[in-house]
Amino acid sequence: MRPFRSRRVRPAMRPLLSRPPDLEDIERIARAQLAVIPEPFRRHFRDVVVHVEEFCDEETEREMELESPFDLLGLYRGVSLAHKSVTAGGEHIDMIFLYRRAILDYWCETGDDLGHIVRHVLIHELGHHLGLSDDDMERIEGEA
Numbered sequence: 001m002r003p004f005r006s007r008r009v010r011p012a013m014r015p016l017l018s019r020p021p022d023l024e025d026i027e028r029i030a031r032a033q034l035a036v037i038p039e040p041f042r043r044h045f046r047d048v049v050v051h052v053e054e055f056c057d058e059e060t061e062r063e064m065e066l067e068s069p070f071d072l073l074g075l076y077r078g079v080s081l082a083h084k085s086v087t088a089g090g091e092h093i094d095m096i097f098l099y100r101r102a103i104l105d106y107w108c109e110t111g112d113d114l115g116h117i118v119r120h121v122l123i124h125e126l127g128h129h130l131g132l133s134d135d136d137m138e139r140i141e142g143e144a
Contacts, residue, residue: 026052026100026118033119044126048078048094054101070102074121076128096125 021029030050034042055069066072078094098121107114127137 020104021100021114023052023054023100026098026103029115029118030098030122033115033122037119037123041123041126044129045122048096048126048129050096050098050122052098052100055099056097056102069099070105072099073102073106073117074098074125076125078129094129096122096129098122 027050030052034045034050037045056064056066056072056075060066060072060075061069064072075097076095077097079092098118103114103117103121106112107117110117124137
């Protein structure tokens with residue numbers, strides 16, 4: 001008996017998974033994406049903690065006036081480099097939160113590569129760490 005082999009190869013399809021990526025999987029993907037971000041940007045991640053959670057908390061949801069926690073893929077919390085003082089101590093930890101369920105929902109809706117989505121969210125939130133506004137980042141992305 002010959003093994004079953006599909007006659008059609010679909011390289012654009014994402015691999016079939018037996019379970020959705022969990023928090024650790026998203027964290028692993030984030031680390032892999034950080035490793036390939038070009039050095040001029042990667043150096044700014046050195047003092048930023050990346051943390052993966054299922055969803056944003058209810059306080060963040062209210063603060064940002066979200067219709068649903070699925071509306072927020074990631075969030076930067078900290079003091080942007082544009083507002084940091086060289087004499088200030090390290091009382092604030094700069095953090096980028098990745099929200100697994102919202103990212104997976106976006107992934108399913110768009111069919112985009114999951115690694116690229118995570119990378120995009122990381123770079124977007126890094127933009128906030130650098131002091132860029134959402135409008136600045138939209139303009140930069142539009143020019144790229």
